[in-house]
Amino acid sequence: MCLAIPGQIVELLDGDHHYAMVDVSGVRRKINIGLLKNEGTRLGDWVLLHVGFAMSKISEEQAVEQLRLLSMLGESDEAIEEIMGYQFDEEKKT
Amino acid sequence: MKKMSIGGVIIAMKYVDEFRDPELIRRTSEEIHRLVDPDCHYRFMEVCGGHTFSIFRFGLQNLLPANIELVHGPGCPVCVLPVGRMDDGLSIARQPDVIFTAFGDVMRVPGSQGTPLELRARGTDIRMIYSPLDALKIAMDHPERQVVLFAIGFETTAPSTALTLMRARELNVPNFYVFSNHVMILPAIRTILDSPDMRIDGFIGPGHVSTVIGVHPYELVTEHYGKPVVISGFEPLDLLQSILMLVKQMKEGRAQVENQYSRVVPWEGNIPALEVMNEVFEVRPFFEWRGLGVISQSALKLRPEFARWDAEVRFQVKGVRVTDPKAAQCGEVLKGVLKPHQCKWFGKECTPEHPIGALMVSSEGACAAYYHHVHLRQAIGE
Numbered sequence: 330m331c332l333a334i335p336g337q338i339v340e341l342l343d344g345d346h347h348y349a350m351v352d353v354s355g356v357r358r359k360i361n362i363g364l365l366k367n368e369g370t371r372l373g374d375w376v377l378l379h380v381g382f383a384m385s386k387i388s389e390e391q392a393v394e395q396l397r398l399l400s401m402l403g404e405s406d407e408a409i410e411e412i413m414g415y416q417f418d419e420e421k422k423t
Numbered sequence: 424m425k426k427m428s429i430g431g432v433i434i435a436m437k438y439v440d441e442f443r444d445p446e447l448i449r450r451t452s453e454e455i456h457r458l459v460d461p462d463c464h465y466r467f468m469e470v471c472g473g474h475t476f477s478i479f480r481f482g483l484q485n486l487l488p489a490n491i492e493l494v495h496g497p498g499c500p501v502c503v504l505p506v507g508r509m510d511d512g513l514s515i516a517r518q519p520d521v522i523f524t525a526f527g528d529v530m531r532v533p534g535s536q537g538t539p540l541e542l543r544a545r546g547t548d549i550r551m552i553y554s555p556l557d558a559l560k561i562a563m564d565h566p567e568r569q570v571v572l573f574a575i576g577f578e579t580t581a582p583s584t585a586l587t588l589m590r591a592r593e594l595n596v597p598n599f600y601v602f603s604n605h606v607m608i609l610p611a612i613r614t615i616l617d618s619p620d621m622r623i624d625g626f627i628g629p630g631h632v633s634t635v636i637g638v639h640p641y642e643l644v645t646e647h648y649g650k651p652v653v654i655s656g657f658e659p660l661d662l663l664q665s666i667l668m669l670v671k672q673m674k675e676g677r678a679q680v681e682n683q684y685s686r687v688v689p690w691e692g693n694i695p696a697l698e699v700m701n702e703v704f705e706v707r708p709f710f711e712w713r714g715l716g717v718i719s720q721s722a723l724k725l726r727p728e729f730a731r732w733d734a735e736v737r738f739q740v741k742g743v744r745v746t747d748p749k750a751a752q753c754g755e756v757l758k759g760v761l762k763p764h765q766c767k768w769f770g771k772e773c774t775p776e777h778p779i780g781a782l783m784v785s786s787e788g789a790c791a792a793y794y795h796h797v798h799l800r801q802a803i804g805e
Contacts (some may be wrong), residue, residue, distance in 0.1 A: 361586060377687065379579060384693070385634050419558050
Protein backbone atom coordinates (compact mmCIF):
# COMPACT_ATOMS: atom_id res chain seq x y z
CA MET A 330 0.00 0.00 0.00
CA CYS A 331 2.89 2.33 0.71
CA LEU A 332 5.03 1.52 -2.31
CA ALA A 333 3.96 3.70 -5.21
CA ILE A 334 3.45 2.29 -8.71
CA PRO A 335 5.02 4.00 -11.74
CA GLY A 336 2.91 4.60 -14.85
CA GLN A 337 2.99 6.63 -18.04
CA ILE A 338 0.28 9.07 -19.08
CA VAL A 339 -0.98 7.81 -22.45
CA GLU A 340 -4.14 9.87 -22.86
CA LEU A 341 -5.43 13.13 -21.43
CA LEU A 342 -9.19 12.97 -21.23
CA ASP A 343 -10.70 15.96 -23.02
CA GLY A 344 -13.40 17.73 -21.12
CA ASP A 345 -12.38 16.02 -17.88
CA HIS A 346 -9.35 17.75 -16.47
CA HIS A 347 -9.40 15.58 -13.34
CA TYR A 348 -8.49 12.35 -15.11
CA ALA A 349 -6.00 10.74 -17.49
CA MET A 350 -5.34 7.28 -18.89
CA VAL A 351 -2.18 5.67 -17.61
CA ASP A 352 -0.22 2.64 -18.78
CA VAL A 353 1.46 0.38 -16.22
CA SER A 354 3.33 -2.52 -17.82
CA GLY A 355 0.76 -2.74 -20.60
CA VAL A 356 -2.30 -2.35 -18.36
CA ARG A 357 -4.33 0.80 -19.04
CA ARG A 358 -6.55 2.44 -16.47
CA LYS A 359 -8.16 5.78 -15.77
CA ILE A 360 -6.52 7.62 -12.87
CA ASN A 361 -7.01 10.96 -11.12
CA ILE A 362 -4.42 13.67 -11.78
CA GLY A 363 -5.90 16.40 -9.56
CA LEU A 364 -2.90 16.43 -7.21
CA LEU A 365 -0.57 17.40 -10.07
CA LYS A 366 -2.55 20.47 -11.12
CA ASN A 367 0.27 22.89 -10.23
CA GLU A 368 2.89 21.09 -12.28
CA GLY A 369 0.50 20.19 -15.10
CA THR A 370 0.41 16.83 -16.82
CA ARG A 371 1.47 16.11 -20.40
CA LEU A 372 1.18 13.13 -22.65
CA GLY A 373 4.14 10.81 -22.09
CA ASP A 374 4.82 12.01 -18.51
CA TRP A 375 5.76 9.38 -15.93
CA VAL A 376 3.99 9.49 -12.57
CA LEU A 377 3.96 7.62 -9.27
CA LEU A 378 0.51 6.20 -8.48
CA HIS A 379 -1.11 5.58 -5.12
CA VAL A 380 -4.73 4.40 -4.64
CA GLY A 381 -5.83 5.68 -8.04
CA PHE A 382 -4.15 9.09 -7.84
CA ALA A 383 -0.97 10.40 -9.46
CA MET A 384 1.15 11.62 -6.52
CA SER A 385 4.24 13.00 -8.24
CA LYS A 386 5.97 13.25 -11.58
CA ILE A 387 9.16 11.26 -12.06
CA SER A 388 11.67 10.69 -14.85
CA GLU A 389 11.49 7.68 -17.15
CA GLU A 390 14.68 6.36 -15.58
CA GLN A 391 13.12 6.58 -12.09
CA ALA A 392 10.02 4.80 -13.39
CA VAL A 393 12.12 1.91 -14.69
CA GLU A 394 13.99 1.70 -11.37
CA GLN A 395 10.73 1.77 -9.40
CA LEU A 396 9.34 -1.12 -11.49
CA ARG A 397 12.55 -3.04 -10.91
CA LEU A 398 12.30 -2.35 -7.18
CA LEU A 399 8.71 -3.63 -7.08
CA SER A 400 9.80 -6.75 -8.92
CA MET A 401 12.76 -7.35 -6.57
CA LEU A 402 10.43 -6.93 -3.61
CA GLY A 403 8.09 -9.51 -5.14
CA GLU A 404 5.34 -6.88 -5.35
CA SER A 405 4.88 -6.58 -9.15
CA ASP A 406 1.84 -8.84 -9.28
CA GLU A 407 0.21 -6.96 -6.44
CA ALA A 408 0.89 -3.65 -8.19
CA ILE A 409 -0.70 -4.83 -11.44
CA GLU A 410 -3.61 -6.28 -9.45
CA GLU A 411 -4.12 -2.85 -7.87
CA ILE A 412 -4.08 -1.06 -11.24
CA MET A 413 -6.50 -3.59 -12.73
CA GLY A 414 -8.64 -3.26 -9.63
CA TYR A 415 -9.45 0.43 -10.14
CA GLN A 416 -13.16 0.35 -10.88
CA PHE A 417 -14.05 4.03 -10.96
CA ASP A 418 -13.92 4.47 -14.74
CA GLU A 419 -17.14 5.38 -16.58
CA GLU A 420 -18.28 7.56 -13.73
CA LYS A 421 -21.93 8.37 -14.27
CA LYS A 422 -22.94 11.98 -13.72
CA THR A 423 -25.90 12.24 -11.41
CA MET B 424 26.54 -17.24 -2.39
CA LYS B 425 28.89 -14.30 -2.65
CA LYS B 426 30.87 -13.27 0.37
CA MET B 427 32.19 -9.84 1.04
CA SER B 428 34.80 -8.74 3.49
CA ILE B 429 34.54 -5.55 5.45
CA GLY B 430 37.06 -4.88 8.17
CA GLY B 431 37.71 -8.59 8.49
CA VAL B 432 34.02 -9.41 8.82
CA ILE B 433 32.67 -11.78 6.22
CA ILE B 434 29.17 -10.81 5.21
CA ALA B 435 26.80 -12.88 3.16
CA MET B 436 25.66 -10.90 0.15
CA LYS B 437 22.87 -12.75 -1.53
CA TYR B 438 21.24 -9.85 -3.26
CA VAL B 439 23.85 -7.20 -3.78
CA ASP B 440 24.60 -8.12 -7.39
CA GLU B 441 20.93 -7.76 -8.27
CA PHE B 442 20.78 -4.26 -6.82
CA ARG B 443 21.24 -1.14 -8.87
CA ASP B 444 24.87 -0.08 -8.73
CA PRO B 445 26.25 -2.94 -6.59
CA GLU B 446 29.71 -1.35 -6.49
CA LEU B 447 28.32 1.83 -4.95
CA ILE B 448 26.41 -0.26 -2.42
CA ARG B 449 29.62 -2.00 -1.38
CA ARG B 450 31.41 1.32 -1.06
CA THR B 451 28.54 2.83 0.96
CA SER B 452 28.48 -0.16 3.29
CA GLU B 453 32.28 0.08 3.74
CA GLU B 454 32.03 3.81 4.44
CA ILE B 455 29.43 3.17 7.17
CA HIS B 456 31.69 0.54 8.74
CA ARG B 457 34.62 2.97 8.60
CA LEU B 458 32.75 5.91 10.17
CA VAL B 459 30.93 4.28 13.08
CA ASP B 460 32.36 4.64 16.53
CA PRO B 461 32.90 1.05 17.74
CA ASP B 462 32.11 2.13 21.31
CA CYS B 463 28.70 3.52 20.32
CA HIS B 464 25.42 1.70 19.87
CA TYR B 465 23.31 3.44 17.22
CA ARG B 466 19.52 3.12 17.23
CA PHE B 467 17.93 4.43 14.04
CA MET B 468 14.18 4.24 13.49
CA GLU B 469 12.78 3.71 10.01
CA VAL B 470 9.41 5.37 10.39
CA CYS B 471 7.74 4.01 7.26
CA GLY B 472 6.35 0.47 6.84
CA GLY B 473 7.56 0.44 3.22
CA HIS B 474 11.11 0.91 4.49
CA THR B 475 10.63 -1.89 7.04
CA PHE B 476 9.49 -4.19 4.25
CA SER B 477 12.45 -3.27 2.04
CA ILE B 478 15.00 -3.62 4.87
CA PHE B 479 13.79 -7.13 5.73
CA ARG B 480 13.30 -8.28 2.17
CA PHE B 481 16.83 -7.30 1.18
CA GLY B 482 18.43 -8.27 4.47
CA LEU B 483 20.04 -4.84 4.71
CA GLN B 484 20.95 -5.39 8.34
CA ASN B 485 23.63 -7.76 6.97
CA LEU B 486 25.36 -4.82 5.29
CA LEU B 487 25.53 -2.79 8.50
CA PRO B 488 27.93 -2.96 11.42
CA ALA B 489 26.59 -4.90 14.40
CA ASN B 490 26.32 -1.74 16.50
CA ILE B 491 23.75 -0.11 14.18
CA GLU B 492 20.31 -1.25 15.25
CA LEU B 493 17.31 -0.52 13.06
CA VAL B 494 14.13 0.05 15.07
CA HIS B 495 10.89 -0.41 13.19
CA GLY B 496 8.54 2.51 13.50
CA PRO B 497 4.79 3.12 13.55
CA GLY B 498 4.39 4.00 9.85
CA CYS B 499 2.02 1.19 8.91
CA PRO B 500 -1.53 2.57 9.00
CA VAL B 501 -3.42 -0.63 9.79
CA CYS B 502 -0.86 -1.57 12.46
CA VAL B 503 -1.50 1.54 14.55
CA LEU B 504 -5.29 1.31 14.30
CA PRO B 505 -6.75 0.26 17.67
CA VAL B 506 -9.19 -2.66 17.80
CA GLY B 507 -11.95 -0.35 19.07
CA ARG B 508 -11.81 1.68 15.90
CA MET B 509 -12.12 -1.50 13.78
CA ASP B 510 -15.15 -2.44 15.90
CA ASP B 511 -16.69 1.00 15.34
CA GLY B 512 -16.21 0.62 11.59
CA LEU B 513 -17.65 -2.88 11.51
CA SER B 514 -20.67 -1.82 13.55
CA ILE B 515 -21.43 0.64 10.73
CA ALA B 516 -20.94 -2.19 8.22
CA ARG B 517 -23.66 -4.23 9.94
CA GLN B 518 -26.31 -1.51 9.64
CA PRO B 519 -29.12 -2.23 7.15
CA ASP B 520 -28.65 -0.90 3.62
CA VAL B 521 -24.95 -0.27 4.12
CA ILE B 522 -22.24 -1.28 1.67
CA PHE B 523 -18.94 -1.08 3.53
CA THR B 524 -15.76 -0.62 1.46
CA ALA B 525 -12.13 -1.02 2.53
CA PHE B 526 -8.62 -1.51 1.15
CA GLY B 527 -7.21 -5.04 0.93
CA ASP B 528 -4.96 -4.85 3.98
CA VAL B 529 -7.87 -3.71 6.17
CA MET B 530 -9.88 -6.78 5.14
CA ARG B 531 -7.72 -9.10 7.24
CA VAL B 532 -7.38 -6.95 10.37
CA PRO B 533 -9.15 -8.60 13.31
CA GLY B 534 -11.83 -6.71 15.22
CA SER B 535 -13.33 -8.11 18.41
CA GLN B 536 -15.81 -10.17 16.38
CA GLY B 537 -13.58 -11.16 13.51
CA THR B 538 -12.05 -9.61 10.42
CA PRO B 539 -13.99 -7.80 7.68
CA LEU B 540 -13.40 -10.90 5.50
CA GLU B 541 -14.99 -13.15 8.11
CA LEU B 542 -17.89 -10.77 8.54
CA ARG B 543 -18.40 -10.77 4.78
CA ALA B 544 -18.48 -14.57 4.79
CA ARG B 545 -21.29 -14.31 7.34
CA GLY B 546 -23.32 -12.13 4.99
CA THR B 547 -22.34 -8.51 5.69
CA ASP B 548 -21.92 -6.50 2.48
CA ILE B 549 -18.23 -5.56 2.68
CA ARG B 550 -16.34 -4.90 -0.55
CA MET B 551 -12.64 -4.60 -1.19
CA ILE B 552 -11.54 -1.54 -3.14
CA TYR B 553 -8.23 -0.26 -4.52
CA SER B 554 -9.05 3.45 -4.57
CA PRO B 555 -11.38 5.74 -2.59
CA LEU B 556 -12.83 6.66 -5.98
CA ASP B 557 -14.02 3.03 -6.32
CA ALA B 558 -16.19 3.57 -3.23
CA LEU B 559 -17.67 6.74 -4.72
CA LYS B 560 -18.42 4.83 -7.94
CA ILE B 561 -20.20 2.08 -5.96
CA ALA B 562 -22.30 4.78 -4.24
CA MET B 563 -23.28 6.25 -7.61
CA ASP B 564 -24.16 2.79 -8.95
CA HIS B 565 -26.28 1.98 -5.86
CA PRO B 566 -28.28 5.12 -4.98
CA GLU B 567 -30.62 3.04 -2.79
CA ARG B 568 -27.75 1.96 -0.49
CA GLN B 569 -25.52 3.83 1.99
CA VAL B 570 -21.91 3.37 0.88
CA VAL B 571 -19.23 3.84 3.53
CA LEU B 572 -15.52 4.21 2.84
CA PHE B 573 -13.23 2.99 5.64
CA ALA B 574 -10.57 5.65 5.03
CA ILE B 575 -7.14 4.94 6.45
CA GLY B 576 -3.57 6.08 5.94
CA PHE B 577 -1.03 8.77 6.68
CA GLU B 578 -0.57 11.96 4.68
CA THR B 579 0.19 9.85 1.59
CA THR B 580 -3.42 8.69 1.36
CA ALA B 581 -5.38 11.50 3.05
CA PRO B 582 -5.27 13.82 -0.04
CA SER B 583 -6.84 11.05 -2.14
CA THR B 584 -9.72 10.73 0.35
CA ALA B 585 -10.03 14.53 0.37
CA LEU B 586 -10.22 14.77 -3.43
CA THR B 587 -12.78 11.94 -3.47
CA LEU B 588 -14.95 13.88 -1.00
CA MET B 589 -14.65 17.02 -3.12
CA ARG B 590 -15.71 14.95 -6.12
CA ALA B 591 -18.70 13.63 -4.13
CA ARG B 592 -19.69 17.22 -3.40
CA GLU B 593 -19.18 18.29 -7.02
CA LEU B 594 -21.31 15.40 -8.32
CA ASN B 595 -23.77 15.80 -5.44
CA VAL B 596 -23.67 12.14 -4.33
CA PRO B 597 -25.92 11.92 -1.24
CA ASN B 598 -25.33 8.28 -0.22
CA PHE B 599 -21.52 8.29 0.13
CA TYR B 600 -19.90 8.46 3.58
CA VAL B 601 -16.32 8.50 4.84
CA PHE B 602 -15.25 6.94 8.14
CA SER B 603 -11.95 8.74 8.59
CA ASN B 604 -9.04 7.04 10.32
CA HIS B 605 -6.39 9.24 8.74
CA VAL B 606 -3.43 9.96 10.97
CA MET B 607 -0.35 12.16 10.82
CA ILE B 608 3.24 11.03 11.09
CA LEU B 609 4.83 13.89 13.07
CA PRO B 610 2.71 13.49 16.22
CA ALA B 611 3.65 9.78 16.29
CA ILE B 612 7.37 10.62 16.04
CA ARG B 613 6.93 13.23 18.77
CA THR B 614 5.27 10.66 21.05
CA ILE B 615 8.09 8.19 20.50
CA LEU B 616 10.66 10.89 21.31
CA ASP B 617 8.75 11.85 24.47
CA SER B 618 8.47 8.23 25.63
CA PRO B 619 10.86 7.56 28.54
CA ASP B 620 11.56 3.92 27.59
CA MET B 621 12.76 4.79 24.09
CA ARG B 622 16.11 5.99 22.91
CA ILE B 623 16.34 6.77 19.21
CA ASP B 624 19.46 8.45 17.80
CA GLY B 625 18.10 9.36 14.38
CA PHE B 626 15.25 8.82 11.95
CA ILE B 627 15.04 7.44 8.44
CA GLY B 628 12.21 9.69 7.26
CA PRO B 629 9.32 8.31 5.19
CA GLY B 630 9.49 8.67 1.40
CA HIS B 631 5.95 9.01 0.11
CA VAL B 632 4.49 10.82 3.14
CA SER B 633 7.21 13.41 2.53
CA THR B 634 6.22 13.89 -1.12
CA VAL B 635 3.04 15.36 0.40
CA ILE B 636 4.22 17.17 3.56
CA GLY B 637 7.66 18.13 2.26
CA VAL B 638 10.91 18.42 4.19
CA HIS B 639 10.50 21.26 6.69
CA PRO B 640 7.96 19.68 9.13
CA TYR B 641 10.75 17.39 10.35
CA GLU B 642 12.59 20.46 11.69
CA LEU B 643 10.54 19.82 14.86
CA VAL B 644 12.66 16.69 15.37
CA THR B 645 16.00 18.31 14.61
CA GLU B 646 15.42 21.62 16.37
CA HIS B 647 13.31 20.59 19.35
CA TYR B 648 14.80 17.15 20.02
CA GLY B 649 18.25 17.48 18.45
CA LYS B 650 17.94 14.25 16.45
CA PRO B 651 18.94 13.95 12.78
CA VAL B 652 16.37 13.02 10.11
CA VAL B 653 17.16 11.76 6.60
CA ILE B 654 14.23 11.32 4.21
CA SER B 655 14.92 8.17 2.21
CA GLY B 656 13.95 6.31 -0.93
CA PHE B 657 13.09 2.62 -0.88
CA GLU B 658 15.91 0.96 -2.80
CA PRO B 659 18.74 -0.76 -0.95
CA LEU B 660 21.18 1.95 -2.04
CA ASP B 661 18.77 4.69 -0.89
CA LEU B 662 18.46 3.18 2.57
CA LEU B 663 22.21 2.60 2.96
CA GLN B 664 22.98 6.14 1.82
CA SER B 665 20.44 7.49 4.31
CA ILE B 666 22.02 5.50 7.14
CA LEU B 667 25.45 6.78 6.09
CA MET B 668 24.07 10.36 6.16
CA LEU B 669 22.74 9.79 9.70
CA VAL B 670 26.08 8.37 10.88
CA LYS B 671 27.92 11.34 9.35
CA GLN B 672 25.61 13.85 11.03
CA MET B 673 26.19 12.21 14.41
CA LYS B 674 29.94 12.08 13.89
CA GLU B 675 29.98 15.77 13.03
CA GLY B 676 27.61 16.65 15.88
CA ARG B 677 24.88 17.88 13.53
CA ALA B 678 21.11 17.33 13.73
CA GLN B 679 19.56 18.40 10.45
CA VAL B 680 16.84 17.36 8.05
CA GLU B 681 18.46 15.97 4.92
CA ASN B 682 16.69 14.72 1.83
CA GLN B 683 18.25 11.63 0.27
CA TYR B 684 15.09 11.13 -1.85
CA SER B 685 15.13 14.58 -3.47
CA ARG B 686 14.52 12.99 -6.90
CA VAL B 687 10.92 12.46 -5.74
CA VAL B 688 10.44 14.58 -2.59
CA PRO B 689 10.28 18.36 -3.14
CA TRP B 690 11.25 20.63 -0.24
CA GLU B 691 7.81 22.23 -0.06
CA GLY B 692 5.85 18.97 -0.56
CA ASN B 693 2.80 18.73 -2.81
CA ILE B 694 0.95 22.04 -2.41
CA PRO B 695 -2.35 21.01 -4.07
CA ALA B 696 -2.42 17.88 -1.86
CA LEU B 697 -1.90 19.97 1.29
CA GLU B 698 -4.59 22.41 0.13
CA VAL B 699 -7.26 19.76 -0.46
CA MET B 700 -6.43 18.07 2.86
CA ASN B 701 -6.84 21.39 4.61
CA GLU B 702 -10.10 22.13 2.83
CA VAL B 703 -11.70 18.79 3.74
CA PHE B 704 -10.12 17.78 7.06
CA GLU B 705 -9.51 19.33 10.45
CA VAL B 706 -7.28 18.00 13.23
CA ARG B 707 -9.00 15.92 15.92
CA PRO B 708 -8.28 17.02 19.49
CA PHE B 709 -7.07 13.48 20.23
CA PHE B 710 -7.03 9.99 18.71
CA GLU B 711 -6.08 6.58 20.07
CA TRP B 712 -3.16 4.74 18.45
CA ARG B 713 -2.44 1.10 19.04
CA GLY B 714 0.73 0.80 21.07
CA LEU B 715 1.27 4.54 21.45
CA GLY B 716 -1.92 5.39 23.34
CA VAL B 717 -3.98 8.54 22.96
CA ILE B 718 -2.10 11.25 21.05
CA SER B 719 -3.40 14.80 20.89
CA GLN B 720 -3.69 16.55 17.50
CA SER B 721 -2.64 13.39 15.67
CA ALA B 722 -5.54 12.49 13.37
CA LEU B 723 -7.91 14.00 10.84
CA LYS B 724 -11.69 14.25 10.81
CA LEU B 725 -14.03 15.78 8.26
CA ARG B 726 -14.71 19.50 8.58
CA PRO B 727 -18.30 20.54 9.43
CA GLU B 728 -18.72 21.68 5.79
CA PHE B 729 -18.44 18.00 4.85
CA ALA B 730 -20.70 16.68 7.64
CA ARG B 731 -23.18 15.42 5.03
CA TRP B 732 -20.61 12.83 3.98
CA ASP B 733 -19.23 12.06 7.47
CA ALA B 734 -19.99 8.50 8.59
CA GLU B 735 -19.43 9.54 12.21
CA VAL B 736 -22.29 12.06 11.87
CA ARG B 737 -24.62 9.83 9.86
CA PHE B 738 -24.21 6.64 11.92
CA GLN B 739 -24.06 5.89 15.62
CA VAL B 740 -20.36 5.45 16.36
CA LYS B 741 -19.85 4.38 19.95
CA GLY B 742 -16.17 5.17 20.20
CA VAL B 743 -15.46 1.84 21.88
CA ARG B 744 -12.10 1.19 23.48
CA VAL B 745 -10.87 -2.39 23.42
CA THR B 746 -7.59 -3.35 25.03
CA ASP B 747 -5.28 -5.70 23.15
CA PRO B 748 -5.00 -9.28 24.45
CA LYS B 749 -2.56 -9.07 27.36
CA ALA B 750 -0.11 -11.67 26.09
CA ALA B 751 0.20 -9.99 22.68
CA GLN B 752 2.90 -7.34 22.88
CA CYS B 753 2.02 -5.32 19.78
CA GLY B 754 2.50 -2.05 21.65
CA GLU B 755 6.06 -2.81 22.71
CA VAL B 756 6.93 -3.96 19.19
CA LEU B 757 5.34 -0.84 17.68
CA LYS B 758 7.41 1.40 19.91
CA GLY B 759 10.54 -0.60 19.11
CA VAL B 760 11.02 -1.67 22.75
CA LEU B 761 10.72 -5.35 21.72
CA LYS B 762 11.79 -7.07 18.51
CA PRO B 763 8.93 -9.02 16.86
CA HIS B 764 10.35 -12.45 17.74
CA GLN B 765 10.58 -11.44 21.41
CA CYS B 766 6.76 -11.38 21.65
CA LYS B 767 5.50 -14.56 23.30
CA TRP B 768 2.95 -15.20 20.56
CA PHE B 769 5.23 -14.56 17.58
CA GLY B 770 5.12 -17.46 15.11
CA LYS B 771 3.01 -19.53 17.52
CA GLU B 772 -0.51 -18.22 18.18
CA CYS B 773 0.14 -15.26 15.87
CA THR B 774 1.20 -15.93 12.26
CA PRO B 775 0.42 -14.23 8.92
CA GLU B 776 -2.17 -16.96 8.27
CA HIS B 777 -3.81 -16.42 11.69
CA PRO B 778 -2.84 -12.92 12.79
CA ILE B 779 -3.80 -11.72 16.25
CA GLY B 780 -2.31 -8.25 15.88
CA ALA B 781 -2.26 -6.04 12.79
CA LEU B 782 1.55 -6.01 12.75
CA MET B 783 1.28 -9.60 11.51
CA VAL B 784 -1.36 -8.72 8.89
CA SER B 785 0.09 -6.04 6.66
CA SER B 786 3.18 -6.80 4.61
CA GLU B 787 4.47 -3.50 5.99
CA GLY B 788 4.01 -4.60 9.58
CA ALA B 789 7.23 -5.41 11.43
CA CYS B 790 5.99 -8.83 12.57
CA ALA B 791 4.92 -10.02 9.10
CA ALA B 792 8.14 -8.68 7.57
CA TYR B 793 10.20 -10.36 10.28
CA TYR B 794 8.26 -13.64 9.97
CA HIS B 795 8.71 -13.85 6.18
CA HIS B 796 12.36 -12.84 6.45
CA VAL B 797 13.17 -15.51 9.02
CA HIS B 798 11.43 -18.15 6.92
CA LEU B 799 13.17 -16.95 3.77
CA ARG B 800 16.53 -17.22 5.48
CA GLN B 801 15.74 -20.70 6.70
CA ALA B 802 14.65 -21.68 3.18
CA ILE B 803 17.96 -20.58 1.62
CA GLY B 804 19.89 -22.30 4.36
CA GLU B 805 21.41 -19.35 6.19
